[in-house]
Amino acid sequence: MTFSLLLTQLLNGFxxxxxxxxxxxxxTLVLGIMHVINLxxxxxxxxxxxxxxxxxxxxGSFMLAAVAAIAGSLVLGAVIERVVIAKxxxxxxLYQVLATFGVILLFNEIARYxxxxxxxxxxxxxxxxxxxxxxxxxYPAYRLAIIGVGLLVGAGLYFVVHRTRVGMLVRAGxxxxxxxxxxxxxxxxxxxxxxxAGAALAGLAGLMAGPxxxxxxxxxxxxxxxxxxxxxxxxxxSVRGAVxxxxxxxxxxxxxxxxxxxxxxxxxxRSVAMAAGPAVASMxxxxxxxxxxxxxxxGLFPVKHG
Amino acid sequence: MxxxxxxxxxxxxxxxxxxxxxxxxxxxxxxLALVPLVSQLLGQGFYVTLVSRMMIFGxxxxxxxxxxxxxxxxxxxxALYLGFGAYAVGVLSFHGIHDGWVHLAVALCGGxxxxxxxxxxxxxxxxxxxxxxxxxFAQMFYFLGVSLKQYGGDDxxxxxxxxQFGFVDxxxxxVLYYVIFAVLVAVLYALYRLVNARFGMVLRGCKSNERRxxxxxxxxxxxxxxxxxxxxxxxxxxxxxLANLTRFVSPAYMQWLVSGDLLVIAVLGGxxxxxxxxVGAVLWLTMEEVLSSFSPGWGMVDELVRNxxxxxxxVVALLVALLLEHGVYGAIVARDEESxx
Amino acid sequence: xxILSVKGLVxxxxxxxxxxxxxxxxxxxxxxxxxxxxGAGKTTLINQLSGELLPDEGSIRLDGEEIIHRPVRWRALxxxxxxxxxxxxxPEFTALQNVMLAVQGASGGSFSFWxxxxxxxxxxxxxxxxxxxxxxxxxxxxRVSSLAHGARRQLELAMTMALKPRVMLLDEPMxxxxxxxxxxxxxxxxxxxxxYGIVLVEHDMDAVFALADRITVMVYGRxxxxxxxxxxxxxxxxxxxxLGEQAEAI
Numbered sequence: 001m002t003f004s005l006l007l008t009q010l011l012n013g014f015x016x017x018x019x020x021x022x023x024x025x026x027x028t029l030v031l032g033i034m035h036v037i038n039l040x041x042x043x044x045x046x047x048x049x050x051x052x053x054x055x056x057x058x059x060g061s062f063m064l065a066a067v068a069a070i071a072g073s074l075v076l077g078a079v080i081e082r083v084v085i086a087k088x089x090x091x092x093x094l095y096q097v098l099a100t101f102g103v104i105l106l107f108n109e110i111a112r113y114x115x116x117x118x119x120x121x122x123x124x125x126x127x128x129x130x131x132x133x134x135x136x137x138x139y140p141a142y143r144l145a146i147i148g149v150g151l152l153v154g155a156g157l158y159f160v161v162h163r164t165r166v167g168m169l170v171r172a173g174x175x176x177x178x179x180x181x182x183x184x185x186x187x188x189x190x191x192x193x194x195x196x197a198g199a200a201l202a203g204l205a206g207l208m209a210g211p212x213x214x215x216x217x218x219x220x221x222x223x224x225x226x227x228x229x230x231x232x233x234x235x236x237x238s239v240r241g242a243v244x245x246x247x248x249x250x251x252x253x254x255x256x257x258x259x260x261x262x263x264x265x266x267x268x269x270r271s272v273a274m275a276a277g278p279a280v281a282s283m284x285x286x287x288x289x290x291x292x293x294x295x296x297x298x299g300l301f302p303v304k305h306g
Numbered sequence: 307m308x309x310x311x312x313x314x315x316x317x318x319x320x321x322x323x324x325x326x327x328x329x330x331x332x333x334x335x336x337x338l339a340l341v342p343l344v345s346q347l348l349g350q351g352f353y354v355t356l357v358s359r360m361m362i363f364g365x366x367x368x369x370x371x372x373x374x375x376x377x378x379x380x381x382x383x384x385a386l387y388l389g390f391g392a393y394a395v396g397v398l399s400f401h402g403i404h405d406g407w408v409h410l411a412v413a414l415c416g417g418x419x420x421x422x423x424x425x426x427x428x429x430x431x432x433x434x435x436x437x438x439x440x441x442x443f444a445q446m447f448y449f450l451g452v453s454l455k456q457y458g459g460d461d462x463x464x465x466x467x468x469x470q471f472g473f474v475d476x477x478x479x480x481v482l483y484y485v486i487f488a489v490l491v492a493v494l495y496a497l498y499r500l501v502n503a504r505f506g507m508v509l510r511g512c513k514s515n516e517r518r519x520x521x522x523x524x525x526x527x528x529x530x531x532x533x534x535x536x537x538x539x540x541x542x543x544x545x546x547x548l549a550n551l552t553r554f555v556s557p558a559y560m561q562w563l564v565s566g567d568l569l570v571i572a573v574l575g576g577x578x579x580x581x582x583x584x585v586g587a588v589l590w591l592t593m594e595e596v597l598s599s600f601s602p603g604w605g606m607v608d609e610l611v612r613n614x615x616x617x618x619x620x621v622v623a624l625l626v627a628l629l630l631e632h633g634v635y636g637a638i639v640a641r642d643e644e645s646x647x
Numbered sequence: 648x649x650i651l652s653v654k655g656l657v658x659x660x661x662x663x664x665x666x667x668x669x670x671x672x673x674x675x676x677x678x679x680x681x682x683x684x685x686g687a688g689k690t691t692l693i694n695q696l697s698g699e700l701l702p703d704e705g706s707i708r709l710d711g712e713e714i715i716h717r718p719v720r721w722r723a724l725x726x727x728x729x730x731x732x733x734x735x736x737x738p739e740f741t742a743l744q745n746v747m748l749a750v751q752g753a754s755g756g757s758f759s760f761w762x763x764x765x766x767x768x769x770x771x772x773x774x775x776x777x778x779x780x781x782x783x784x785x786x787x788x789x790r791v792s793s794l795a796h797g798a799r800r801q802l803e804l805a806m807t808m809a810l811k812p813r814v815m816l817l818d819e820p821m822x823x824x825x826x827x828x829x830x831x832x833x834x835x836x837x838x839x840x841x842x843y844g845i846v847l848v849e850h851d852m853d854a855v856f857a858l859a860d861r862i863t864v865m866v867y868g869r870x871x872x873x874x875x876x877x878x879x880x881x882x883x884x885x886x887x888x889x890l891g892e893q894a895e896a897i
Contacts, residue, residue, distance in 0.1 A: 037434050087628055093434055094380045098573060099627035101566040105620025113614055221562060225445045228438040236435055279453040286446035290427045293439070297430040504751055504759040504767070511748050514737040521697060522752030522810065523723035529757055 004137040009258045010251060015143045017250025018150025022205040023223065024230040024242040025157060026198020032237020032303060033173040034191045036085055037093055039100035041227065042220025043107045044080075044199045048073040048206025049215045050111055053122040056210070062125035069207035070200050077199020081192055089191075104221065111217040119214035146208050153201070154243060161239060170194060175303060226253070229285055233292050235299025244300060249285050256284040325642040330635065331581045334588070338487060342480045354483050355551070356595065361486045362547050364587030365493060367571040368580065369540025374569065375577035376501055377533050378513035379429075380437045382565050383444030386424075387538040389451065389560030390417055391545020396555030397457060399465045406469035406476070413542050421538035425531050444565055451557030462556025469550055476550055486547050490584070493540055498580055500536075509533050570623045576636025585635040593622065649708075650675045650844040651696075651727075651814045656705035658691060658868075665691045666702065667868035673814065676841040680855045681848045683865035684888075689848045690732055692865070693818045696846065697729040698722045709814065723752065726813035730803045732822055732848075738792040742783055742802055745791060746774035749809030773809070781805045781835060797828035804835065814844045821851045833857055856880070864888070 027041045051072035056065035084103060088096045123129075128142040161167035169190055173180045181187040213219060230249050234241025261277030292300060338361065345353040366388055373379040394413035398404075428439045452460045468476040476482045500506045508529045511519045519526050549555050558564075567590065575586025597615035601608050611618060632640045651673040658666035665688045673679045681689055694700035696707060698719040707715045714722060737745050747770040751757070754769065764770055778787050781801040786794060791802065800820060807815055820836070821829045833854050839845065840858070849855050855862065856876045863873040864885050872878075872885045879885055 031434060035434070037437060084624065084628070092378075092380075093437060094374065094569070094573070094577075095627045097380060097382060097437060098566075098570055099624050101570070102620040102622070102624030102627065105563075105623065106617045107620075109614040109617025109620065113610075113617075222445075225442055225562070229442050232431065232435050232438050232442070275454075275456065279450050282449040282453055283446050286442055289439070289442060293427055293430045297432075299435075499763070500760045502763040502765070503761055504757055504764055506760075507744070507748055507751065507764050508757045510740075511737055514739055515735060517699075518731075518735045518737070519752075520719045521699075521723055521729060522749050522806070523720055523755075524752050524757060525720070532758070 005258075006255075007134070007137050008139060009255050011139055011143065011147070012258075013251030013254035014247065015146045015150075015250070016254055017247040018146055019205050019209055019223070020226055020230050020250050021150060021243055021246035022153060022201045022208075023227045024234070024246055025239055026194075026201045027227055028231045028234070028237055028239065028242045029170065029194050030198050031231065033170065033177055033194055034085075034089065035177070036089060037096050037100070038085065038195075039097060039224065040080060040084075040103040040107070041198070041202055042224030043104050044073045044077050044202035044220075045206045045209070045223055046111060046215075046217075046220035047076055047107065048203030049122075049210045049213070049219065050115060050120065050206075051203070052207040052210045053120045053215045054115070056122050056125075057120070062127075065122075065210075066204075066207050069210075070203045073203025073206065074196050074200040077202070078192065078196045080199075081195040085195065086188075086192075108217045115217075117217060119216040122210040122215060124211040142211060149204075149208065153204070157239065166193075226285070229289050231299075233289050233299060235302040237303040238299065238301045241299050241301035241303075248288070252288055253285045257281040260284065325639075327579075327635065327639045327642050330585075330638055334581070334585065335491065338490075342483050346480075351479065354479050356591070358479075358483050358486055358551050359548075360587050360591045361483075361490050361584075362544050362551065363568070363571060363591060364584035365486075365490050365547070366541045366544035367568050367575070367583035367587055368490075368493060368497065369537045369544065370568050371572045371577060371580075371583045372497060372501075372509075372537040372540070373530075373533050374572055375579070375582075376506065376513060377509045377530060379530060379534065380569070381428075381440040381534070381537075382437050382562065382569065383424075383428075383440035383442075384538065384541050384568055385560050385562070385564035386444040386447050387417060387421065387541035388545040388548065388564065388568075389447065389557065390420060391542035391547075392549035392555045392559050393451070393457075393545075394542070395469060395546050395549040396463065396465055399467070399469075400457065400463065404467055404470045406471035409469045409546060413546050414539060417539050417542035418535055421535040422531070425534035425538070429527065429531055429534070441562055441565065444560055445562060448557050448560040448562075451560060458556070460557065462554060462558065465549060465553045465555065468553065469546070482547075482550060486551075489543060489547065493543075494580055494584075501580070505529065505532070566623075570626060572633075573630065574626050574633055576633030576639065579633070579636050579639050582633050582635040582639075586633065589634065594619065648675065649673060650710055651846070652706075652708040652711075653696070654706045654708075656692070656695060656707070657703045658688075658695060658700065659703055665868050666695065666705075669705070669865070669868065670870055670873075671846070671863055673844040673846060674860075675813070675844050677860045678836070678840055678845045678847055678858050680859035680862045681846065681865055682850070682852075682855055682862060686867075687865045688868040689865060690818055691868075693729060693816050693846070693848060696816050697727060723810060724755075726810075727816065728807045728810035728812035728814070729816035730807040730818055730820055732818040734796070734799045734803055736791050736799060736802055736806065739790065741788050741790055742778060742794065742798075743771070743774055743787040745802055746777050746805050746809055747771060749806035750774050750777075753810045777805045777809055780808070780838075782831065797824050800824060800828075800832070801835075804832075808839070808843075812843060814846065815839075816846045816848075818848050819850065820847075821849060821854055829854060 023041060023045060027038065030036055030038055048069040052065040052069035055068035056062060080103060084099050088099055124142045128145050130141045131138045132141050132144055161170055169180060169185055173190060177187065226249060230242060230245040233249065234245025260281040261273060264273040264277045338357065341357045342354050345351060370381065370384045373381055391413050394416060395409045398409055398412060424443050428436055428443065431439050457463055474481055474485060476485065501510065508524050512526050512530060516526060545559065548559065571586040571590045572583045574589055575584065576582025597611055597618050600611040649672040653669060653671040656666050656669040669692060671679065683689060691700065695702045698717060702715060706713060709725065709727065737748065747764060750770050750773045775787060778784050781804055783798060783801050783805065786798060791799060804820055821832050824832060829851055836858050847858065859876055861873065861875055862879045863870050864879060866888050871888055872882045
């Protein structure tokens with residue numbers, strides 16, 4: 001276990017954390033303000049990746065791909081919000097789960113129909129295809145860029161949420177949506193805007209994931225479930241919780257998978273470690289979530305409700 | 307024809323008429339009992355397998371319904387227990403243990419421990435978080451199953467012979483069919499007693515008004531956890547039967563897709579009714595069959611539907627969520643309650 | 648001898664002091680009313696007494712025992728029963744099933760899986776008796792969702808009584824009732840006098856003066872006066888703070 005290997009895996013963990021943050025920020029706000037659970041968030045991520053990969057394949061322009069991914073997911077998100085989500089605001093979570101479950105199935109098949117079941121490849125854009133030397137450790141420029149974008153978006157979100165009027169409404173809505181509505185704010189427009197913003201972030205995540213993950217039908221669900229773990233661990237409705245939760249989950253999962261099997265081989269019989277190592281590594285973040293829940297049922301940074 | 311119903315304020319005349327929903331339930335059970343005979347007459351053994359599958363998923367959905375329909379705990383991870391039951395049978399068989407009673411004991415005891423631990427953790431979370439956590443845990447076990455290379459990993463593995471019980475020969479498809487049917491009926495009856503007993507009333511009270519339940523002195527947490535474990539065990543038994551039916555065990559049984567299917571089935575049939583989920587299973591699996599072998603001769607549409615039937619299923623699930631208030635069987639029950647009592 | 652004793656109770660919500668060093672004592676069998684303008688914090692007080700809200704400071708003693716940290720369930724089983732200002736019953740069940748549930752709560756034994764409750768005489772008999780007592784005997788088999796508001800308030804009371812408590816916390820039992828219904832409720836509550844220690848939060852002044860042995864007046868979370876009905880009626884501070892122009896009507 002060398003330093004460079006550890007640093008590489010840490011950076012990979014941050015990079016995964018960034019993707020998870022982009023997804024969980026939108027989803028946790030939708031959950032916290034609108035009290036709607038949207039399982040189709042992973043679908044928005046997938047479609048963002050497809051829009052990006054298709055556009056990049058056609059035009060070779062990463063900029064166009066970015067526009068397609070973000071705008072495409074935003075529009076798709078807005079449509080889903082109007083057609084499906086808006087009708088379920090007042091209903092029990094069960095129906096929101098079922099409806100968005102249906103949306104997942106539908107879009108997985110649309111993707112399969114449109115692009116086939118095999119992964120679509122998207123190249124890393126030329127201007128980011130090199131590596132960067134970080135004090136002796138060589139790291140892919142693209143992944144570093146993802147981390148950079150994540151930090152930028154995080155800072156931007158922080159600014160919007162904490163320094164603008166819209167952000168104040170969002171924060172108020174997360175604490176007490178009924179009150180915000182009673183104060184005369186058009187809560188439906190706010191909801192739609194939050195949902196669309198979340199969709200756009202998911203599209204951005206899809207764009208960035210395009211070159212490094214397999215763009216294929218069903219790619220959204222494993223990521224969605226990780227996102228749910230992030231939200232539960234961080235605290236529903238809490239953007240701060242999404243930030244810390246995403247980084248923790250990203251790093252623990254990546255570093256755990258990389259080093260736990262090796263660690264186990266040191267500690268126990270080789271054959272046991274070979275068998276159990278990958279299994280335990282893949283279960284690690286769920287165990288983490290269970291521990292957090294046992295100690296703090298509302299998550300690490302819960303939103304305090306008025 | 308029934309006479310015009312009296313206004314709601316006066317005591318309604320007592321009608322000695324059996325409610326429609328009971329007829330429907332009875333007819334369904336009777337039809338299920340007759341399937342193997344009919345199947346034999348038609349010379350189509352395939353129906354026995356198909357309807358066996360329907361009953362198994364119906365059984366799992368009936369179990370899930372205990373917590374979702376009667377307890378308002380939306381678990382998106384019950385497929386985990388389906389898989390556990392299947393793996394209990396499979397792994398024991400893999401190591402040469404074919405005794406059905408051992409399978410049953412291991413599955414039930416192991417399942418009870420697993421469900422108690424997972425249930426206790428999940429119940430720490432309220433509302434939406436509960437749903438998300440149940441999904442996460444089911445996924446965790448799916449990944450665990452995939453990582454067990456010695457048991458086929460992602461591909462799963464086949465079972466040589468079905469669980470051996472001395473007095474019944476499960477290797478005979480018809481016998482297995484009736485065993486599944488018997489288990490289904492037994493579970494339905496046991497749950498019928500349960501939801502009308504003290505325990506059931508507490509569970510239903512928690513769904514209706516949990517705050518009041520605590521103020522009335524009830525141990526709401528213990529009751530919910532117990533209900534969760536009971537519903538999990540029903541799914542474990544369904545999983546055992548599934549492994550026996552298909553003679554195959556795979557992590558796919560634990561996928562989130564299956565958990566979602568179980569929820570759709572329960573809602574489609576009728577939450578908060580006992581036999582509703584069974585109706586839902588029959589409808590949903592019939593739909594799957596019809597869609598995946600779609601060929602009414604509509605040209606390109608045929609192939610489109612056949613190849614992407616899961617998408618059509620998704621639309622149906624979406625419509626069920628948006629439009630169905632009570633579920634198909636539940637609607638009949640609701641109408642009966644409106645006019646009868 | 649007091650069955651319920653509250654001293655120095657404080658509850659803050661951020662900058663707002665909802666309960667400001669509140670004091671109260673209730674003797675067994677006494678009806679002790681709490682009155683005060685809207686927003687005085689009466690329901691918040693009840694929530695602290697029932698255990699649904701944890702106070703920041705103070706003491707709550709049940710028959711001498713400190714119970715301030717005890718959870719709702721413990722208090723319910725130890726003899727504190729409350730009714731809700733906004734009716735909190737089980738609408739899908741019948742009136743009888745509602746009261747049977749309340750009876751079941753008091754008696755314990757929730758882990759019975761086989762015997763139907765409808766054939767359990769230990770639940771059915773007391774429930775029927777309670778429904779008779781509150782005047783709902785005729786509608787026992789009616790689904791609560793089909794009952795009128797006044798009947799539901801009566802059901803609230805029946806469920807509270809079912810716990811066989813030592814102390815009853817009644818949060819505006821007559822809320823939303825017509826004049827006639829209120830009079831019925833007053834008659835009912837008069838019958839309960841002497842059997843339970845009752846904390847009665849109410850706005851209906853006729854009822855309060857007809858029922859209360861003692862009255863505590865609460866303004867902005869503070870108790871500003873406590874005494875018999877006559878003493879309160881004539882207290883100048885109370886007239887100023889609360890009764891105001893209504894003093895003439897009394």
